[in-house]
Amino acid sequence: MPDLAFLPPEARRWVWAGVVVALYALFCLAIALREAWRGRQARKAADALSQGSGEPVLVAYASQTGFAEELATATAKALADAGAPVTLKDLSAVTAADLAGRALFVVSTTGEGDAPDPARAFIRDVMKTDTDLSALRYGVLALGDSSYAHYCAFGRSLDAWLSSRGGRPLFDRVEVDDADPAALRHWQGQLATLTGVTDAPDWTRPTYDAWTLAERTLLNPGSPGGEAWHLRLTPPKGAVWQAGDIVEIGPRNDPAQVAALIAALDLPAEAADTLAGLRLPQDAAALDALRGLPLEALAERLTALPHREYSIASLPDDGGVELIVRLMTRADGAPGLGSGWLCRHAQIGAAIEARVRVNRSFHAPETKRPLILIGSGTGLAGLRAHLKARAAAGVRWNWLVFGERTAAHDYFHRAELEAWQASGLLDRLDLAFSRDQAERIYVQHRLRESADILRRWVANGAAIYVCGSLEGMSREAHTALVEILGAPMLERLTDEGRYRRDVY
16 A cells, blocks of 8 residues: 655645545456356356246246255256246245246245245245146145244145146146155156156165165056066065155166177176166267276266166065056157166076155045045055055055956956955945947046946045055046036045055
8 A cells, every 4th residue: 555644634635535445446346347257157047047948937946945946947958958847936036927827836944834035025926826827837845844833834835726726737836845856756756757758866865775676566467558577575574654655766787788889898707786777978080088997986987777666565474565567658759767777687586776765745535534446557656555554454445446458457456456346345346448338438437427426436535545546547537526516625635645656
């Protein structure tokens, strides 16, 4: 700094004042430049998200600590990477006009059930109006902490409001307890269903145990549809689950593809164990980029295969986890990742990476409550576990509505279901085999045919559980239930935990 001693005191004060003003101006300029840079980066990021060519998606978030915003950003990027044009907004900036088409909400709950502070404008300006949301299809990711009395309260109230105003859920609300990684992977799975991109890496990597593939039986030889397999996995000692829970599988690559990569890159044979769980290069350029790399560096370049989820069809007393898995095929005709591993590539006796994911939203109702079970195809798995639990408890007054293609080939576990009907465990067994007559008959048709009976069951306290396809059966069954019971009653059943769905 210059020596100002030669100046009189008044002049020195003016000089120092000028220096302070200049420094303040530079400080303000730095802030302005930083904010301008941030604005450009935000606009650049928004432009990148909006470049897709598919159906647009709004991703809105209400965050108190930043976690919901972080997850919303990851959600938006996953959708954009799949080709969807995405608009990412703070919930405070969302207007009633934005609520049409597809929208995903990522919202937290703070304090004792309060909405995050930024959500207050939306609550005041949008949620307290009579907005018609019949053109909206939506999903909600609710963040919370079950140690608090009002768990996920804002997410639940937002979901209820969207539904009450005519919005149609794309899938059931996903609740995340204290950043539970399994629930976040479930949300990511729902995004994969929406986009059709099922091979995106997991946001969080599961910790698996080594299970054993003990049994695999084709359930529908000769079916006009895809193969459906009954599988039994033997878990490690101490594994527990109940009806409604899910098993997460860590799939592995086709051993033939792994062997081909090892040969192409001249890797040692022991590399197979590492490469089996990693996404393999799909084109010549990606393959060339890996040449000459040691195995450790190569593994760092490749992402882990994403997990797959399946409804559990058995109880611990059955001695293992039983599944009903449809063999899916990719566009090129190759088997799907998870189903290909379980139904084609894994050998009987092979180790399967797996873990149980607790699915409280599909756990059983009170033991004595009547139960209406609705499903099609492999959705029978989750319903079968509930019927097994009811049989073990000696509880009757159960009604199963099940649909598939043909009775001759696709009547999964026929002997078991008919034995339950004969014993009285199943009071009603309504079947819909769509290809067995000229006019296609589906589960929703059986529900409408039995509308009066269904209303009586519900009046007597019955719970309704639906398991199966998100885009097909569950959506049509939901529409039929709205017609039969009315939207207010179905909303009330949802609030009471008497209408639950496990859809995929």
